Amino acid sequence: MSRLADLRFVETLPVGVRHIRDGVAIPAPSEAALRVYRYILLQGSQDLLYPFWRDVVDRDTGEITGKRSEFRVSVCGRTALEHDVPVYRNAKGGVGIGGVLRCGNVWGCVFCCAKVMRRRAEQIGALFEAIHAEGGGAVMVTFTCAHRLDDSLALMLEKFKSAQRTLSQSRQFRALAESRSGACVATEIKWSPRNGWHPHQHQAWFFPRPLSSDETELLSASLFPVWQSALLKHGLDCREFFKDRRVGVDVRPAWDASEYLAKFDRERDWSLSAEMTAGRLKTGGSQSLTPWAILEDAIQRGRESQAFTLWLEYLRATKGKSCISMKAAAPLLRRFDLPVTFDDIEDANAQGESSIITRVGRVEFESIVKAGGMGKFLEAARSGGAEAVEHIAQNIDWSFS
Incomplete structure (x- = not known):
């Protein structure tokens, strides 16, 4: 402090x-x-x-x-990677420093998270724009699992990943997903003092045409038993509804024309890509905290606090884990001549178009x-x-x- x-x-x-x-x-x-x-x-x-x-x-x-x-x-x-560190202004008026090493850790670094997630949002947005131009549509599929206060985050993430693998290999899931043309996957983690760690996954599924509300409801109902079965095989479980709201598997239309315009009026920068990537920067509420809210509390309370213990557990559990995956969208990306490979460290260190305001010496920078x-x-x-x-x-x- x-x-x-x-x-x-x-x-x-x-x-x-x-x-x-x-x-x-x-x-x-x-x-x-x-x-x-x-x-x-x-x-x-x-x-x-x-x-x-x-x-x-x-x-x-x-x-x-x-x-x-x-x-x-x-x-x-x-x-500092140079003797003099450049201070630059980018095309949007933002100011930053160049010539320094960035870690590219979207889980544990708020700076790299903002930069890399902004880039992923642009890429997912470009993909949807191309799909939308051809008359296609998308839905947001969210997978969750039950969790308790004493659950280990590292163990939950491993079990969750194994359950997703089991799900993707099942015959029932393949039948349900065969009509989609691709998907993007984003993992999000929160914590609450009542129920502990809450890892969940958002998947954007793309289709040659928009799905109706009846079709999305049917997809939710059909995916749930397959997902629950996959969880049970790895020592996890989920419920289908909580207070009349789908929680185990939830499928919602994403960015058809009417929904996009309605959202745009309320949230200036809303898009499917923002929904997929903004979760890493959301502010925690009174009942559920984001990792950044936990970190803020740890900074205020110090290393002896519960918040720091949680932050340390979170950093160790997410090390080496993928936050956003575009693998299932690779065929679509190739078809639309969009980038297929993504590197968090490279994107975190990319400066983009900018002009140098001035330079500051290494000693002053340090x-x-x-x-x-x-x-x-x-x-x-x-x-x-x-x-x-x-x-x-x-x-x-x-x-x-």
């Missing part, structure tokens, strides 16, 4: 009112605060994970050659990182350009005191 200069900076920013609920004003952080927020989470996570670095020892000589962290997120944005003030630094670059960057770089001691 002592090195989070961004946190002290955000506290100075104005706060509006989002809405009134039960007579209480719900705050609405400024756009600047929301931009800085991800740097607070990144720096806070890295501070929490400091004890999980270890010495790297040469097997032949026994010499300590360096240090390595158990978690990739520990090095994200901290290593001082800003150590102070936990990258968000404040970039906000200065956004509003004041090269002159503001130079001022902060020359007054680093008092800027982040």
Whole structure:
């Protein structure tokens, strides 16, 4: 907490009112605060994970050659690859830094998650646009399983994955899925103090034509017993309904013309691709917390808190796991001449079209990182350009005191 200069900076920013609920004003952080927020989470996570670095020892000589962290997120944005670090402005007006190493961990790094998921959303959106142009349609299929407070997340994820494999290999499932032309898969994880970890999976199924509401309802009802059977084989279970709402398997039409226009009026950037990828950045409610909400609580309460124990379990359980898979959409992607292979680390480190505002020296850059003030630094670059960057770089001691 002592090195989070961004946190002290955000506290100075104005706060509006989002809405009134039960007579209480719900705050609405400024756009600047929301931009800085991800740097607070990144720096806070890295501070929490400091004890999980270890010495790297040469097997032949026994010499300590360096240090390595158990978690990739520990090095994200901290290593300058050039002597001078460029500060750039992209085509949309966003400001960032180049020439630094990004970890590409969409599970545990809020910065890389935002960048990679934005790219995946664009790719899924391009795929749907092509399908929609040919008169096709899509549905969102959500698979869940029952869970308890004492369930291990790592074990649940392994069982869930095995159940999905069993499901995809079953004759009944293949018969139900034979009319689809492809699919994209996204895994999401939440936690609640009442029921523990809640992994679930969203799958966008594409069809040559839009399905009717009766067809989606029939698909939900037909998929449920097959999914439940697959879960039971691996020690899990699910229920079909909860409070008259489908929970084990839920199928809903996604982005036919009328639904898209209705959503667009309420949510400016809504699309099927956003539904598939925005879950990684959702804000947790009172009953169910996203990983980022858990991390925020851990930063505030420290390593001795339950929140940090949960965050550590989450990082270890998701290591090496796929968050979004486009494998089942490969034939469609090839047909529409869209990219077929995807690399999270490559996308996290891609800079895209941008222009360099100025450069900051490696020493100044490292001082800003150590102070936990990258968000404040970039906000200065956004509003004041090269002159503001130079001022902060020359007054680093008092800027982040």
